[in-house]
Amino acid sequence: MKAIVFAETGGPEVLALGDIPKPGVRPGAVLIKNHAIGVNFADTRFRQGTYTVKPKLPDSPGMEVAGVIEAVGDGVTNLRPGMRVAAFTSRAYAEYCVSPAFMVIPLPDSVSFVDGAAFLIQVLTAYHLLHTADSTGPGRSVLVHSAAGGVGLAAVQLAKVAGARVFGTVSSDAKAGLATENGADTVINYAREKFADEVLRLTGDRGVDLILDAVGKPTFEEGLRCLAPFGHLVLYGRAGGAPDPLNVSVLSPKSQKVSAFSLPTLTRGFPDKTRESAERCFALMREGRIKLHVAKTFPLAQAAEAHRYLESRQSTGKLILIP
Ligand SMILES: NC(=O)c1ccc[n+]([C@@H]2O[C@H](COP(=O)([O-])OP(=O)(O)OC[C@H]3O[C@@H](n4cnc5c(N)ncnc54)[C@H](OP(=O)(O)O)[C@@H]3O)[C@@H](O)[C@H]2O)c1
Structure with missing residues (x-):
């Protein structure tokens, strides 16, 4: 064959x-x-x-x-x-x-x-990130990195179906349009803007409840900066390289959680x-x-x-x- x-x-x-x-x-x-x-x-x-x-x-x-x-x-x-x-x-x-x-x-x-x-x-990765690794529902806010990619577009749509407020990051304006068409409430071009600053500005400095991160090194630490109290960052890939090792004590002041996911x-x-x-x-x-x-x-x-x-x-x- x-x-x-x-x-x-x-x-x-x-x-x-x-x-x-x-x-x-x-x-x-x-x-x-x-x-x-x-x-x-x-x-x-x-x-x-x-x-x-x-x-x-x-x-x-x-x-x-x-x-x-x-x-x-x-x-x-x-x-x-x-x-x-x-x-x-x-x-x-x-x-x-x-x-x-x-x-x-x-x-x-x-x-x-x-x-x-x-x-x-x-689609199943996106679904289980939102509903098995976390419990996404109405009133929660979710930040989806690479929101116009395969998992990203599925995650944006499934998070909206679940009733969440959805932020997406993408690396071009063309991709931003697609993420918006698929339901993202706010899309940030992270090649141009510091996404954590923008998320904090749009959430009145609170941050988001859930971050779906498969980029890794360039986004992980910045993600923690815009994660809400009791927020959850799920690392499920490393398209941009593996993040640096994490000292868990940095999560204490806001009682945050970091986890990993593999389908x-x-x-x-x-x-x-x-x-x-x-x-x-x-x-x-x-x-x-x-x-x-x-x-x-x-x-x-x-x-x-x-x-x-x-x-x-x-x-x-x-x-x-x-x-
Ligand atoms: N844990 C699991 O079980 C599981 C399952 C499926 C997929 N994944 C992971 O999820 C991610 C998305 O997978 P996918 O198949 O849906 O691919 P994809 O998102 O369609 O394509 C990869 C995207 O990653 C972003 N990216 C960021 N930094 C990059 C870099 N340095 N080089 C190349 N791309 C970069 C790009 O979007 P922007 O330019 O917009 O950032 C690119 O379009 C991958 O990291 C993959 O390994 C994990």
């Missing part, structure tokens, strides 16, 4: 289209014919060898797909060939992938393959909760209360282009590969 393979870690140029054996189905897993493949920022880190999971070279990137089940392994009773599904997986940049049955989510007819692949990691904690350890949240988000999509923004689709062979675009900070919403 065709797959994107890299034999050494490095820049996008290490990604090449190759031929590798089609995987076989194994007990407890399903074989999926991929129709759409989600591109995630973590794939770029995996390619560089700087992600928590290290490549076993030669390897293929990719963590999520939508497609049709071609075969089910021994012991799989809740899924069958022909079902349309989205799945958390590995080596997804290919024509087929294998996924453990407990990491497969049936797709409603109303959700296309492209939306299925766009939805899984980014695989849920998808691997709490499959029922993962499915339940997926169904809740599918319902919100059906009702038109959240919309997926697929900025670009690329043929599988152009995976390197997709990575270049994502790392350039120009991309918005979701990027998809079509095998």
